[in-house]
Amino acid sequence: MNKCFxxxxxxxxxxxxxKVVLRIDENELTYGDFMKKTAVFGSGMKKLGIGADDKxxxxxxxxxxxxxxxxxxxxxxxxxxxxxxxxxxxxxxRLIPATTSKIMFVSEKYRTNDIIKAVSDLVPGKIQQTKVVxxxxxxxxxxxxxYISADRFVSEYCGTECEIFKPEALHTMSLACTSxxxxxxxxxxxxxxxxxxxxxDMGDYLEFxxxxxxxxxxxxxxxxxxxxxxxxxxxxxxxMYQPQFNPVTFLETVQKYxxxxxxxxxxLAKVLLSTPDFDKYDLSSVRVSYWAGEVLPKEIADIFVExxxxxxxxxxxxxxxxxxxVWDSAIDQGTDPSDFxxxxxxxxxxxxxxxxxxxxxxxxxxxxxxDGVILNYFGNPELSAEKILTDEQGRRWFxxxxxxxxxxxxxxxxxxxxxxxxxxxxxxxxxxxVEACLLTHPKIAxxxxxxxxxxxxxxxxxAYIQPKGDEKVTRGELAKYFDGKxxxxxxxxxxxxxxxxxxxxxxxxxxxxxKKEYK
Amino acid sequence: xxxLNFDDFKQIISDYTGVDTSEITADTDVYDDLYLxxxxxxxxxxxxxxxxxxxxxxxxxxxISKVGEMFDLLNEKGTPVEE
Numbered sequence: 001m002n003k004c005f006x007x008x009x010x011x012x013x014x015x016x017x018x019k020v021v022l023r024i025d026e027n028e029l030t031y032g033d034f035m036k037k038t039a040v041f042g043s044g045m046k047k048l049g050i051g052a053d054d055k056x057x058x059x060x061x062x063x064x065x066x067x068x069x070x071x072x073x074x075x076x077x078x079x080x081x082x083x084x085x086x087x088x089x090x091x092x093x094r095l096i097p098a099t100t101s102k103i104m105f106v107s108e109k110y111r112t113n114d115i116i117k118a119v120s121d122l123v124p125g126k127i128q129q130t131k132v133v134x135x136x137x138x139x140x141x142x143x144x145x146x147y148i149s150a151d152r153f154v155s156e157y158c159g160t161e162c163e164i165f166k167p168e169a170l171h172t173m174s175l176a177c178t179s180x181x182x183x184x185x186x187x188x189x190x191x192x193x194x195x196x197x198x199x200x201d202m203g204d205y206l207e208f209x210x211x212x213x214x215x216x217x218x219x220x221x222x223x224x225x226x227x228x229x230x231x232x233x234x235x236x237x238x239x240m241y242q243p244q245f246n247p248v249t250f251l252e253t254v255q256k257y258x259x260x261x262x263x264x265x266x267x268l269a270k271v272l273l274s275t276p277d278f279d280k281y282d283l284s285s286v287r288v289s290y291w292a293g294e295v296l297p298k299e300i301a302d303i304f305v306e307x308x309x310x311x312x313x314x315x316x317x318x319x320x321x322x323x324x325x326v327w328d329s330a331i332d333q334g335t336d337p338s339d340f341x342x343x344x345x346x347x348x349x350x351x352x353x354x355x356x357x358x359x360x361x362x363x364x365x366x367x368x369x370x371d372g373v374i375l376n377y378f379g380n381p382e383l384s385a386e387k388i389l390t391d392e393q394g395r396r397w398f399x400x401x402x403x404x405x406x407x408x409x410x411x412x413x414x415x416x417x418x419x420x421x422x423x424x425x426x427x428x429x430x431x432x433x434v435e436a437c438l439l440t441h442p443k444i445a446x447x448x449x450x451x452x453x454x455x456x457x458x459x460x461x462x463a464y465i466q467p468k469g470d471e472k473v474t475r476g477e478l479a480k481y482f483d484g485k486x487x488x489x490x491x492x493x494x495x496x497x498x499x500x501x502x503x504x505x506x507x508x509x510x511x512x513x514x515k516k517e518y519k
Numbered sequence: 520x521x522x523l524n525f526d527d528f529k530q531i532i533s534d535y536t537g538v539d540t541s542e543i544t545a546d547t548d549v550y551d552d553l554y555l556x557x558x559x560x561x562x563x564x565x566x567x568x569x570x571x572x573x574x575x576x577x578x579x580x581x582x583i584s585k586v587g588e589m590f591d592l593l594n595e596k597g598t599p600v601e602e
Contacts, residue, residue: 086556112550245557247578267558275578393598425558455549456561456577475537488556 002193005173005208005230006075006164009034014410016210021233023068023240023257025249029064029256031236034071036160041072048130050103052077055175057101057129059083059092059119061110061242062220065150069105070220074173077165081175081187085110085485089121090437095282096127098185098379099175105150108136111244111488114216118139118484120147147370165425169193175371175378176223176319178428187378188223188266188320191371195227196234198322198372201203201345203231206261206288206313210236214261215254217268218426223319224292228263247271251281258285262310265293265426267457269300286310291354292317294458295414296327297518305329306429316340320387320398322372324348325412338414339407348368350406355389358406363415366402373398422449425457427489436464441478447499449492463492466501473497521573521594528567528590535566545587557581573597 009031012019017032029037048250050056056073058080060066073080080238081099083092085107096104098434104123106319116134120142123129134141135150148156167173173192177185208214218225220241229239240257242250245268254262264272269291272278289304291314304310312329314337325340325348332339342348349357350364358364367389376384389397401421402413420431431449438447446466451459467473476497482491527547533540536553547567555563566582567573567589575597581587 111556241553245581247581267561270539271561271577271581274576276576357589425561427558454562456565457558462563476539476554477537479537484555488550488554489558491554491556491559493562 002167002169003196004164004167004192005071005196005234008234008236009071009219010164012210012256016236019236020376022064023238024062024064025243025373027064029067032069036070037074038072039160039162039359040069040154040158042075042162043160044153045072045078045103046076046162047157047159048103050076050078050130054078054103055099055101057081057083057096057104058106058221059085059087059115060105060107060135060221061085061462062243063107063135063226065105066220067108069207070174075162075164075166075518077171079172079174082226083177083179084221084487086489087115087118088113088482088484088486089118090485091487092118093122093126094185095177095187096122096129099177099187100379102130104132106132106134106136108134108140113488114484116142120144122357123243154428167192170375171501172375172378176374178223178319186380186383187494189375189378190223190375191375194371195322195374198345198370199227199230200234201343201371202228202323203234205289205343205345206231208232208235208237209263212237212260213240213257214238215240215250215257215259216263217242217250217265218293224317225263228290228292232261245271247275251275251278251283254286255368257280260285261288261290262286263290266296266300267294267425269304270456276379283297283308288313291315291337291517294423300338301329301337305333312337316366316402318398318400318402320374321368321370321400323370324368324400325366336413339411340404340414341410341412347397348410348412350404350412351399358448360406360408363403363405366400366404366412367397368400369397371397401467420450422451422461424451424459424461424489426494429461429490431461433486434461434463437482437490438465438478438492441473443467443473443477448501452494454493455481460493461490462494462496464496464498464501466498520599521571523571523573523590523597525590525595528571528593529586531567532563532568532586538584543586545590547586548584549586549589550584553586567593568600571597572600574600584599 013031013035020028022029070080124146132147133153141149171192172189174190176188257382288311296314301312314327317324327337347369349367350416403415422429434449447469448464479491529540529543
């Protein structure tokens with residue numbers, strides 16, 4: 001019989017029911033309550049007719065409720081679909097139908113994004129849902145019958161008993177949405193067995209223990225941030241997230257709870273290191289710092305390893321593969337943290353356009369095998385066939401789109417992206433998606449989006465715009481126009497007006513564009 | 520204490536965000552009114568440093584939400600950029 005996540009949760013709930021599995025600010029969830037509350041919400045979903053393989057949309061920020069809804073869906077064999085709570089109505093209008101979600105769980109707001117409004121612009125007028133369950137006061141719940149507050153959902157539909165679904169290894173555990181949503185959104189089918197085994201292997205590699213506390217800078221609704229936390233949970237430890245990143249409370253929390261593992265991105269680390277009195281915080285409990293999402297500059301890695309005495313483990317990865325390859329200061333200190341090696345439970349190839357291995361010293365696309373490589377892109381067989389290769393042993397390999405240099409000794413060095421993806425402070429932004437939204441603006445005739453290096457956030461989004469006639473378009477105007485349509489992090493940081501945009505967009509044209517600014 | 524002029528400060532913000540100076544006051548919310556996200560705020564912080572040659576700690580930038588607070592922060596805690 002295959003093991004599943006609930007085997008671990010149930011075991012820890014029996015052994016240490018009062019132990020905290022998840023803490024977000026002052027809110028806590030114990031292993032014991034985890035089992036009880038997922039039974040409550042799972043039973044409610046079942047009563048509404050949700051069952052195995054049905055999709056359960058979740059548009060909520062980091063919260064205990066997010067975690068309960070996610071695992072309640074898994075408990076009944078349904079597939080939770082976390083959506084970025086920054087999503088506006090344009091993104092949701094694509095995501096909800098593409099994921100075939102039957103029911104949605106939403107928060108009232110996230111930062112300035114009014115989530116209930118964004119959903120109610122679509123449901124039920126344009127998109128049907130069984131119910132939209134709102135974690136919000138009754139007064140904020142839309143009057144339509146589709147909408148119900150979480151309190152009423154619990155009192156009207158939920159019980160206390162709910163069987164645990166036993167998934168096969170290749171059953172889809174959840175659907176993960178990546179930030180790109182140009183036309184057809186990229187929706188990842190996460191395998192139950194493979195996701196579990198790779199997270200367990202990585203937790204072993206990092207020597208996580210049940211007494212450990214891990215603080216994450218990435219979010220629950222990001223597949224990477226969620227998965228890294230599960231590596232600790234599978235050991236029976238405690239994970240902590242923030243409702244939104246705050247550097248001072250991050251450091252205070254590390255000190256207060258004697259955190260042993262911190263998970264960061266390079267941008268978050270730059271912010272942390274700039275905190276006045278950074279040196280005065282007691283970080284001596286921290287054993288491992290775990291990095292993902294961005295290129296890690298050597299200077300930052302050096303500060304953590306040499307000054308703070310903290311092991312640095314940098315992973316190059318994507319939501320499609322779970323764990324991939326690492327740079328680990330315990331083994332690789334003295335080398336560049338952009339040089340990666342495979343782990344004992346992963347494998348890498350560097351391939352050319354025809355999928356043949358390139359020679360040492362050459363650049364090619366990084367292709368990775370892990371047990372956790374996604375089953376497919378949900379609803380997109382063409383993209384699945386292009387990106388996921390199956391070898392003669394039936395192992396799934398993922399073509400990452402990362403360009404790497406194949407070096408001696410099994411080392412791969414990150415060399416760039418093969419696609420037009422902008423890495424803005426750990427968020428991936430697809431240039432095409434921003435262009436598509438710009439082109440709907442009434443004053444814009446043509447647009448091209450590219451990236452520019454930025455000292456803090458890595459890359460910023462630059463939009464070159466050819467206005468219609470003599471119109472003038474400012475970033476402020478575009479930001480207002482994007483508001484509610486696309487997430488705030490996709491708004492161009494810089495807008496440059498140009499007389500004409502070459503139709504054949506590529507790297508050469510972008511260089512050309514930078515010289516030809518509008519007078 | 521740095522003696523920055525608020526009108527000059529507004530102009531830097533306007534140039535960066537594309538929001539007209541007439542719409543920017545000390546009470547303007549950087550998230551709601553300037554349509555920045557937290558990373559965009561760091562971008563604005565870098566631009567301000569470039570124009571004024573004054574550094575402000577990023578972690579303090581992360582905790583503000585009004586233009587006036589940012590101006591006060593720069594005037595009170597801004598340190599000259601080392602050339």
